[in-house]
C-alpha cells in the first residue's frame with residue numbers, strides 16, 4: 450500500500466510544527482521527562498496505518514487511543530460527517546429541540562444495546578459519560594426518596610476518565626497523587642487480576658474471594674448508602690485485566706441483592722473491540738442497569754459519549770418535578786456531526802463484516818502474541834480479541850517488576866516505533882488495541898516487530914545493568 454496522498458507531506462514544515470507543539474501544547478498525561486525530545490507529529494492516515502509529518506508509515510497497533518475502530522480515512526465516514534455539517538452543523542439539544550442524527554442514534558443505540566437499556570443521554574466523551582451515569586443515578590435515588598444512597602464502589606486499577614468526578618473513581622495508583630479527589634463517596638475493592646491472584650489459588654477460588662469482598666464492602670458502607678458498582682468488562686488502561694469466569698454475573702447478582710445499580714463502563718469494549726457492539730451481555734452474560742460508552746462509538750472521527758439507562762431508571766427520573774429538575778447536560782450533548790459519524794460507524798461495523806473480522810482475526814492475534822511468552826522479559830500476555838496487553842517483568846517466577854528507571858514499556862514502544870509499529874506503553878506494560886480491520890498479515894507484522902523490539906530492549910537493559918536477565 451502506497452502513501453495515501455503521495456505529495457501531501459511536502460506541505461508540512463515538520464520542524465516548525467514540532468517546535469510550535471513543544472512551545473505551546475500541553476498534552477494529556479504530558480511526558481515532561483522527555484520534553485526535550487518533543488512529540489512525533491502524526492499527519493496522515495489510511496486504513497490501519499498512520500503517517501508522520503515526514504511521510505514515515507506506522508501500523509497503528511493502538512487505533513489512536515482504543516478508538517479508530519473502522520480504520521482511518523474511511524471515505525464514507527468523511528462523507529457522512531461532511532453531509533451533516535453542510536446541512537446542520539449544530540443545534541441546541543436542550544429541553545425541547547433535537548436533531549435528526551441525535552434522534553436516529555438514540556434509537557439505534559436502544560436497538561443494539563442489551564434488552565432494557567432503551568434511554569440514552571449524550572455527552573462529549575468517556576469521562577463525561579461516566580459523570581453522567583453517576584449524576585443521574587444520584588438523581589434517581591433522590592427522586593426515590595433515598596438521598597443518602599450516593600456511594601460508589603469501583604475497582605483498583607480501573608480507569609474511568611479524567612474529569613474531577615470520573616478520575617475520583619480511578620484505581621490506578623499512579624493517577625492518585627497530587628490532586629484532590631471526591632473521596633467521601635468513592636470506595637475501591639481489589640482488581641480481578643488473575644495474573645497477580647494469591648499464589649496457589651484457582652480461578653474459581655479467586656472469583657469467590659473477589660465476590661465476597663464486594664459483598665463485604667456493600668455491607669460495611671451500608672446497602673442503604675451504596676448507589677452503584679462501576680466496572681469495565683475488561684479493565685483497559687489499568688492493564689487489560691480479564692476477570693475470572695463468572696465474575697461480572699456474580700457481581701451483578703450481589704449488587705441487585707442489595708438494590709445497588711451495576712454500571713458497565715464500555716468506553717473501550719463497546720463497538721466491536723471484543724467482536725460485538727457491546728460486551729456486557731454478548732460476552733459476559735450480564736445486563737447492566739447503565740452502560741457508558743464513547744471512543745469507538747464514532748470510531749474516533751468526532752468526540753461523543755453516551756450513557757444508556759434502563760427503563761426502570763428512566764421511569765423514575767422522568768417524573769416531572771418543579772423543585773428538583775434534572776439539571777445536567779452539555780452544549781455538545783448529541784452533537785449532530787458526531788451523531789452522524791456514530792450512525793455511519795455502527796452501520797459499517799456490521800455491513801463491512803468488521804465485527805466478524807474481530808471474531809475471526811482476534812483469536813489469531815491472541816495466539817500469535819502468546820508466542821512472545823518464550824521471551825525472558827515477558828511475564829504475561831493477556832486480553833481478548835483486539836484488546837491485548839504484554840506484561841514485562843524482571844523475573845518470570847516471582848513476577849517481580851523492573852525498576853522505574855528501566856522504563857521498560859516506553860523502551861519497547863520506542864523500539865517498535867523505529868520499526869514502524871505503534872504500541873502503547875503504560876508503566877511496565879505494552880498495550881495493543883488496533884483498528885478492527887486488522888488482517889492476519891498485519892497481525893504477523895505486529896508480532897514480529899514486537900519480538901525484535903523486546904529482544905533489542907532486553908539487550909539494552911542487560912548492557913546498562915538495569916536487568917539481570
Ligand SMILES: Cc1ncc(COP(=O)(O)O)c(C=O)c1O
Nearest residue numbers: 574575576608609610685716717
Ligand atoms: C474505560 C474508560 N472509561 C472512560 C475513559 C475516559 O474517556 P475520555 O478520555 O473520552 O473522557 C477511558 C479513556 O481511556 C476509558 O478507557
